[in-house]
Amino acid sequence: MGKIYGYSLTVSTRGKCAERLEEQKKAIKEIYPDAEIIEEVMGLEKFNRKKFNEIVDKCEKGDMIVCSRLDRFCKSTKEGIRTADTLLNKGAKVHILNMGIIDNSESGKSIYKMLQAFDVFQHECKLDKMNMVRNPESIGRKKKYTKEQLDKAIKLLDEHSYFEVSEITGISTATILREKRLREEQEGKE
Secondary structure, three states: OHHHHHHEEOOOOOHHHHHHHHHHHHHHHOOOOOOEEEEEOOOOOOOHHHHHHHHHHHOOOOOEEEOOHHHHOOOOOHHHHHHHHHHHHHHHHHEEEEEEEOOHHHHHHHHHHHHHHHHHHHHHHHHHHHHHHOOHHOOOOOOOOHHHHHHHHHHHHOOOOHHHHHHHHOOOOOOOOOHHHHHHHHHHOO
């Protein structure tokens, strides 16, 4: 087996750095007592993982990078996939303690595919958010009745009861009531 690099990372938030790094180091050392631990602390405004990138660059076949959690290994799933690709192509492995080992074994490939699926999921969520901003009328449940159908129902109320209009149009009395109330509110605002 090659070298084992334990990587622990924390974002500086007023003095808790040492504790967080120690927790990660302890978790890694518990499983890999011979691991070389590399610690990195950075600020929120600048996320440049110089030490981590150095480890990835010097990894060789048989080496392994160990992190306590996925968010210590990568900032985004896209970055994680890219880094895992680089390491797998070199013949190295990644062990994310709360997920498993990403390597060329069947279970390693499954974890890698799970990362890819999660990346697709995140991408789809972003697209959905963008579509909601562009088309706010598409948010919520699709309207069951057209404006013309509701106009007809409201007009029928001049000569019929809510129940009768519901029977004639097939629109529930609750929907007719809600539409009438909405239109009255809109007229009151104008």
